[in-house]
Amino acid sequence: MSAIPGLEFADNTNQRTPCVLLLDISSSMAGEPIRQLNEGLKTFAEELKNDPVAALRVQVMVITVGGPEDVRVVQPWTDATDFEPPFLHANGLTPLGQGMAQALDEIANQKALYDANGISSTRPWIIMLSDGCPNDYGWESYADQARNQEKNKRVIVFPIGTKGADFEALGRFSNKTPKKLKGLQFRELFIWLSRSMSTVSASVPGETISLPATDSWAEIEV
Numbered sequence: 001m002s003a004i005p006g007l008e009f010a011d012n013t014n015q016r017t018p019c020v021l022l023l024d025i026s027s028s029m030a031g032e033p034i035r036q037l038n039e040g041l042k043t044f045a046e047e048l049k050n051d052p053v054a055a056l057r058v059q060v061m062v063i064t065v066g067g068p069e070d071v072r073v074v075q076p077w078t079d080a081t082d083f084e085p086p087f088l089h090a091n092g093l094t095p096l097g098q099g100m101a102q103a104l105d106e107i108a109n110q111k112a113l114y115d116a117n118g119i120s121s122t123r124p125w126i127i128m129l130s131d132g133c134p135n136d137y138g139w140e141s142y143a144d145q146a147r148n149q150e151k152n153k154r155v156i157v158f159p160i161g162t163k164g165a166d167f168e169a170l171g172r173f174s175n176k177t178p179k180k181l182k183g184l185q186f187r188e189l190f191i192w193l194s195r196s197m198s199t200v201s202a203s204v205p206g207e208t209i210s211l212p213a214t215d216s217w218a219e220i221e222v
Contacts, residue, residue, distance in 0.1 A: 009117045009119055012056055012079060013118075013119065014056045014057045014119075015057060015119065015120040015121055015122065015201075015205065016057055016058070016059050016114060016119055016120075016121045016122075017054075017057050017058045017059070017121065017122045017124075017125075017197060017200050017201040018058075018059045018061070018077070018107060018110055018111075018121060018124040018125070019058060019059065019060050019061070019124070019125045019126075019127065019193075019197060020060075020061045020062075020063060020103045020106065020107065020124065020125070020126045020127070021041075021060065021061070021062045021063070021127050021129070022063050022065070022096075022099050022100065022103050022126055022127065022128040022129070023037065023062065023063070023064050023065070023088065023129050024064075024065055024066060024094055024096065024129060024130035024131060024132060025037075025064045025065065025066040025067055025088050025089065025090050025091070025092075026065070026066035026090065026091070026092050026093055026094045026131075026132060027066070027090055027091055027092060027093075028090070028131055028132055028164070029066070029090040029131055030090035030091075031090075032184060033090070033131060033162065033184055034088055034089065034090040036184040036185075036186045036187070037088060037129075037186050038085070038087055038088055039186065039187055040186030040187045040189060040190040041062075041085035041086070041088075041190065042085050043187050043190050043191060043194075044085065044190035044191075044193060044194050045080075045083050045084065045085045047190070047191060047194030047195070048060075048080035048081075048083065048194050048197060048198075049080060049081060049083075051194070051198045053198065053201055053202050054080055054194070054197050054198040054201045054202075055079070055080045055081040056079060056080075056081060057079075057080075057201035057202075058079070058080040058197045058198075058201050059077050059078065059079055059080070059110070060075065060077070060078055060080060060083045061073065061075060061076060061077050061078075061103075061106055061110075062074050062075035062085075062086055063099055063102055063103055063106070064088060064099075065094060065095050065096055065098070065099035065130075066090065066091055066092035066093060066094060066095075067089065067091045067092045068091065068092065070092065070093065070095050070098065070136075071095055071098045071099045071102050073102070073106070074086045074088070077106075077110055080197075093135055093136075094130065094132045094133065094134060094135050094136075095134065095135065095136035095139070096128070096130060096134035096136070096139060096173075097134050097136045097138060097139025097140070097141070097142035097143060098136050098139075098142065099128075100126070100128065100139075100142045100143065100145075100146050100173060101142045101145070103126050104126075104142075104145060104146060104149060104155070107124045107126070107154075107155060110124075111124070120205055121205065122200050122201070122203065122205050123153060123154070123155065123156055123205075124154075124155050124156070125155070125156045125157075125158065125197075125200075126146070126155060126156070126157045126158065127158050127160065127193060128157060128158065128159045128160065128170070128173060128174075129160045129161075129162075129189075130159075130160075130161055130162075130165050130170060131161065131162040131163070131164050131165050132164065132165060132166065133165070133166035133169045134166075134169055139169075140172060142173075143169075143172035143173045144172070146173045146174065147172070147173060147174060147175055150174055150175050151175060157173055157174040157176070158174070158176070158179070159171060159173050159174050159176070159178035159179070160178060160179045160180075160181060160189065160218075161178055161179070161180055161181065162180075162181045162184070163180075163181075163183075165178075165180075167180065179214060179218040179219075180218060180219045181217060181218065181219075182217055182218065182219050185216075185217045188216045188217035189217040189218075191216070191217075192212055192214060192216060192217055195212045196211045196212055199211060199212070
């Protein structure tokens, strides 16, 4: 039996702040990196649920690149209050271009669903996290698409790389300079993200806000 469109908004008509986590779980993430990433996702879920506004307004989707299916939605859109972090395993290649294409499509579909149900929303976020380089054919065109959508204020893309990532390639996906994670401080990254989501979700769509500083998890350029 198919779900009734818009039913998920019947009991919660709050404005929404959509956030896609586009996560590289390719083979090179095996071991401590994937373990720390899983721990970070747990922290993210806990922090959002502890904020009564963000719990009802933030919607999370998790898309992985790597593994046996290359690009996979491992967590469909869900309100933060119901978000249970998936347990991720490292395997496969790094089709970040296809992953970004999927993220942009999912965001466009969800925005149309918001509009059809009279739900206001803030600009969607895509957190793109990788320890390598896109290796799918034609990824550059998807990167250009993401950058153009960001320029047109349809989405905000945050490219974040760990040690060994191709920062020049990651920079193609956004108009912002990619951030470099300090070591494996995924937990600190997701605490920052949850606090940022709390700030955004409490704002009015189109409002200019100040986000928390990134120095707890990102390396500072000197």
